[in-house]
Amino acid sequence: MSGNRGRTSLKCRRRSEDPMREYDRLPTELRAWLASAALPWRPRSVRRAFEAAYARTRDEASALRELDRLQSRLLAKDAGKIWGRGHPLAMGEFET
Incomplete structure (x- = not known):
């Protein structure tokens, strides 16, 4: 576990870009x-x-809404790996 991401199985990479500048350019x-x-x-x-x-x-x-669904799928995938298949997120019982 590094930084403030908590425990996750999702990919983490170092970036050379300025994330705040990228954020400011978003609609x-x-x-x-x-x-x-x-x-x-x-x-x-x-x-x-x-x-x-x-x-x-x-x-x-x-x-x-597609972004919401994508994020829900990623959360379910991660929850299953971190907390087990029986976790409510992994079973699709919670909507994010």
Whole structure:
């Protein structure tokens, strides 16, 4: 465990970019989503996921819901590895 990420099985990498500068370049709706995110997303990852979701849905609100679903899947995957398959998040019992 390093930094303030807590215990996780998700990939952690060192970056040379300035995360605050990347965050400041995000559109307002993505900054708002990122501010309430349950995972420590990189601004570049959020932008890439949002752009892919927007390309599929052609609707901003739908693309943001796609981000919510993606985050829920990642949380469920991590919860299963960290706390076991019986954890409510791993079983899909909680909505994030």
